[in-house]
């Protein structure tokens with residue numbers, strides 16, 4: 685009996701310790717009122733599969749949703765490698781109350797050439813469909829821009845979206861990015877957006893003035 689109790693206690697302790705260690709090792713970049721933006725982890729595979737297997741999510745992303753969990757595991761590996769290689773990559777958006785995975789947002793250091801640009805910081809986001817229309821992309825984009833210009837001291841950020849993607853265009857315009865031009869990506873017209881640190885700083889001043 686004593687031995688059984690001891691084994692039980694040790695198991696419980698180990699579980700608690702694991703949870704604590706996980707939490708300690710989990711890198712949280714931004715905390716806002718209802719959300720946390722943290723590194724993407726292997727535990728996000730279920731949420732990412734729900735996100736990326738939905739054809740509606742991929743309407744303006746080339747209409748190529750994933751078909752199996754292995755594809756998601758590769759994506760997670762790739763993003764975590766970007767953290768190491770580039771010091772930055774997309775972050776998971778987590779509901780603070782429920783701990784649910786909502787989608788991803790944040791910056792990617794783009795190493796491929798897109799619209800004649802290479803080695804720039806790209807802002808992006810993708811949410812599970814049930815979370816659309818709640819202001820989450822706008823809220824997390826604002827927080828990401830602040831992090832980019834204040835914490836990382838970046839000079840400029842770019843973003844692209846399919847010209848038909850009105851929701852995304854709204855998010856970018858509402859948060860201060862401006863359309864510089866329109867270009868073709870894989871045969872589809874896209875907007876090319878940009879915001880500089882100076883422009884962002886000016887918007888913060890105006891907002892503070894209006895308050």
Ligand SMILES: CC(C)(COP(=O)(O)OP(=O)(O)OC[C@H]1O[C@@H](n2cnc3c(N)ncnc32)[C@H](O)[C@@H]1OP(=O)(O)O)[C@@H](O)C(=O)NCCC(=O)NCCS
Pocket residue numbers: 740741742744745809810811812815816817818819820821822823844845846849850851852854855
């Ligand atoms: C694009 C996306 C991230 C927007 O996220 P969201 O959290 O729903 O956006 P918000 O709630 O912050 O809303 C942004 C604005 O667009 C508007 N909007 C949302 N969906 C819209 C739609 N389908 N058509 C027109 N306007 C829309 C909102 O009303 C809001 O404007 P408002 O504040 O003036 O009312 C989300 O739709 C998504 O994940 N889509 C699939 C993936 C994707 O397209 N990613 C972007 C690639 S560029």
